[in-house]
């Protein structure tokens with residue numbers, strides 16, 4: 067079997083870890099860096115390439131017009147800012163790529179370029195950044211807008227944002243810093259130039275007021291709509307992808323590679339990593355029990371699923387009759403995510419049927435023994451022509467150990483996961499195979 071890239075996508079962000087698990091809060095405090103540092107060490111020892119930390123900037127109250135379900139269950143809220151966590155994670159590891167999420171809609175490109183440049187110096191080439199456009203109106207209302215900018219226009223703006231950030235990183239020539247103590251010249255002023263950007267969305271004079279890192283941070287993105295795929299394939303080094311069947315995975319990956327090639331990029335330099343949730347069991351009997359429990363559509367399970375899709379799509383799913391065919395829904399927010407949800411069941415299905423199918427299939431979950439899951443990932447990798455996978459889930463200690471302690475040895479036995487790092491940073495690790 068061929069090597070795949072693995073990573074962890076912390077979908078809960080720098081937020082509550084393990085709420086609802088019997089081990090919640092035992093030996094850790096989610097508000098402190100240590101639990102994430104412990105997880106990062108385990109990821110690195112496991113042979114993971116990267117650790118991506120989600121972020122969002124609103125208290126969701128879309129579902130039923132109230133934040134009750136979200137606050138009672140600690141879903142999407144509370145959440146610390148992931149950027150200050152980065153140095154702690156870097157300090158705890160040597161090779162793992164660290165990837166915080168950053169909003170192109172709410173960070174000025176100059177602020178982002180400077181922050182990421184600074185962090186990349188600390189990271190010695192191990193930094194990535196997950197660029198999001200923050201589709202939620204609730205987020206926009208925290209930044210002076212009534213509602214979020216129109217979907218495709220958001221991506222047009224993000225395109226320009228990425229261009230400006232990268233041009234700022236290139237506003238110092240590689241040999242601009244002389245540190246010539248004999249002549250008393252720190253930097254050659256002829257090699258540090260303004261970018262004088264005057265675009266449709268941004269005006270930025272530049273140059274960057276710090277030394278750019280030699281290696282630009284790795285860009286990660288998750289666009290899934292047509293416009294989102296264009297943006298991701300054009301700009302991104304890693305794509306965070308959601309797809310529930312091998313056919314949809316292949317179609318998605320092929321389309322990203324096409325966009326990359328159309329933009330003069332080497333498609334092999336773009337790694338499409340699919341998000342999966344491995345649920346490791348001890349044997350077939352436990353697999354059956356876990357699957358049955360997860361397939362049960364309790365009110366709590368309905369609320370859990372609907373609060374999530376309501377927040378991510380900005381559409382209040384509490385307004386729909388569970389037992390009537392779901393009407394057509396559109397969004398200005400995360401179109402790919404909404405599309406994935408609606409298409410889980412055949413057209414004309416009721417909302418309850420959609421939820422039932424998703425509960426049975428359990429979206430991203432792969433339930434089985436470590437050997438079964440490792441076999442499945444290997445086969446999926448081959449079928450999709452895949453680059454690798456991102457495990458998702460919270461990082462409270464019992465969950466990460468319960469998952470990785472049995473699964474990583476099984477992946478190793480099959481030669482699917484790396485057993486060491488070249489030491490040249492995240493981009494080099496991603497390009498190694």
Ligand SMILES: Cc1cc2nc3c(=O)[nH]c(=O)nc-3n(C[C@H](O)[C@H](O)[C@H](O)COP(=O)(O)O)c2cc1C
Pocket residue numbers: 119120121122167196197198199200201287288289290291292293294295306307308341399400401402403
């Ligand atoms: C796996 C995955 C992770 C994402 N992580 C974040 C995130 O951390 N913060 C955020 O605001 N949006 C996040 N998004 C939303 C995407 O960045 C993107 O805006 C969204 O998928 C909408 O794109 P589309 O309309 O092109 O599908 C994520 C999406 C996916 C599929």
